[in-house]
Amino acid sequence: MYSATKIRIYPTKAQEESLSKAFGCARWYWNNSLAETQKVYAETGKGLGQYALNARLPHSRKSFPGCPKPTARCCKACLCTCHAPS
Numbered sequence: 438m439y440s441a442t443k444i445r446i447y448p449t450k451a452q453e454e455s456l457s458k459a460f461g462c463a464r465w466y467w468n469n470s471l472a473e474t475q476k477v478y479a480e481t482g483k484g485l486g487q488y489a490l491n492a493r494l495p496h497s498r499k500s501f502p503g504c505p506k507p508t509a510r511c512c513k514a515c516l517c518t519c520h521a522p523s
Contacts, residue, residue: 466494 448456470490478484485493 470485470493473493474485474490
């Protein structure tokens, strides 16, 4: 049996801005990595693995200057969940 708990948070304006940037960066990185994986798959028949996607992170962040540094952890977590076994 599964149980769930709903939690409501009330962030301050500064926290809202920080969360918005973090989620925006993670969304951009996810979409960018997905596009790159699809491109590599179309060319070679094999996709990018976890190691290759993590190696792209430092280079990808340079092309998206609005991404703050602490969200790199958020981006890596986003990719780890995508490759986790179901």
